[in-house]
Amino acid sequence: MRAWTDLPSHRRWLEGHSRDLLAFGRRSGAPDGGASWLTDDGYPWPERGVHTWITARTVHVYGLGAMLGIPGCRGVAEQALAGLLPGGPLHDAEFGGWFAEVSASGEAGGTGADKAAYAHAFVVLAAATGACAGLDGARALLDEAGSVLLERFWDEEVGLLVDTWNRDFSVRDPYRGLNATMHGVEAMLSAADVTGDPDWLRRAVRICSAVVGFAEANRWRFPEHYDATWSPRLDLNADRPDDPFKPFGATVGHGLEWSRLLLHLEASCAARGVPVEVDVVGAARHLYARAVEDGWSVDGAPGFVYTTDWDGTPVVRTRMHWVVAEAIGAAAALHERTGETAYATDYARWWDYAATYLVDHEQGSWHHELAPDNSPSARVWPGKPDLYHAVQATLIPRLPLTPAMATAVSEGLLREV
Structure with a gap:
């Protein structure tokens, strides 16, 4: 049987679903610039403020939509981008970088004025996509955001990203984490394509080499949290294990996401002649296999659990939509790289689950969170924050494994339906 990714009919379904998702978020733009957190039915939720990570991800997906020729997408991308540009509400004109959010009352910084690598990595990604889409100000934003990421968050000595500063960049938090670092790799791959600077790839190689080592040393359940010396903090947040950004234990979805990113890294480096000494394909296989073994349908119901302990026992059994999305991407990437049927079979299984349980066929988009019995839940992620x-x-x-998504779409490399 042919793999779904080889079927024109499946590619047509993917194209239609892309359009449906982007139609759902057409109201994302915030009045003063940036992007709103969305409700279950796709309306702005102003009480939740305007967040830099949601704004940047909205620029990214609607910039892609604009390049795909989907009417209405450019305006959404431009409105979101306005929140990140100099003079926009999320840009810190005094100290540089970007606030985490603007609160519902209009307070810059929201509940705190911290500058986070997670948000800044997404600004780089947004700017790179915006530049590919020809959005005004995006190319200059990429230069600025790239400089901030390198000057404030890149640790040249260890080849990883620090996580958080206070507003004026005078105090650096001792916490180190792989979530921000992972999205830093994603941003670096896109920046390398847009700028043509291979140093972005060399930095991404250093990060991925370290992360593969962390994962291998922990039976491919890599620790998410570290101290300032990059020593694992295995018990962090044991008292609040379902934290949306810093959960306790091993995060199943991140094993899948890293698996895919390693394959993009290998392809990008091969295309530009940048050496990669670590076995990224072997690591991608291991990370994927561990995530599926630990996370998929392990508690009597279909779906991926959110987290496990260090022996693979489920801790938070809530199903997060993003985990399945990353399983789809990882299976597609592994099938593309290896040609092995098992990954194509998994790919179809993950989409079947998403279509059955996650896609909201009444109100649109995906339920962002499901309870262990696969009914909609809102304990961790109320509403439908974004579409990324x-x-x-x-x-x-x-798409091919390289170039990065925005460049590939801009160059017309999307496989025809």
Whole structure:
């Protein structure tokens, strides 16, 4: 039987689902610039403020939509981008960088004025995509955001990203984490393509080499949290294990996401002649296999659990939509790289699950969170904040492993339906 990714009919379904997702988020733009957190039915939720990570991800997905020729997408991308540009509400004109959010009352910094690598990595990604889409100000934003990422968050000595500063960059938090670092790799791959600077790839190689080592040393359940010396903090947040950004234990979805990113890194480096000494394909296989073994349908119901302990026992059994989206992307990437049927079989299984349980066929988009019995839940992620993971799940299976998504779409490399 042919792999779904080889079927024109499946690619047509992916294209249609992309359009449906982008139609759902058409109201994302915030009045003063930036992007709103969305409700279950796709309306702005102003009480939740305007967040830099949601704004940047909205620029990214609607910039892609604009390049795909989907009417209405450019305006959404431009409105979101306005929140990140100099003079926009999320840009810190005094100290540089970007606030985490603007609160519902209009307070810059929201509940705190911290400057986070996670948000800044997404600004780099947004700017790179915006530059590919020809959005005004995006190319200059990429230069600025890249400089901030390197000057404030890149640790040249260890080849990894620090996580958080206070507002004026005078105090650096001792916490180190792999979530921000992972999205830093994603941003670096895109920046390398847009700028043509291979040093972005060399930095990404250093990060991935370290992360593969962390994972291998921990039976491919890599620790998410570290101290200032990059020693694992295995018990962090044991008292609040379902934290949306810093959960306790091993995060199943990140094993899948890293698996895919390693394959993009290998392909990008091969295309530009940048050496990669670590076995990224072997690591991608191991990370994927561990995540599926630990996370998929392990508690009597279909779906991926959110987290496990260090022996693979489920801790938070809630199903997060982004985990399935990353499973789809990882299976597609592994099938693309290896040609092995098992990954194509998994790919179809993950999409079947998403279509059955996660896609909201009444109100649109995906439920962002399901309870262990696969009924909609809102304990961790109320509403439907943004479209980033779901939209990418519809595009990754139709794109080559390199160049990065925005450049590939801009160059017309999306496989025809």
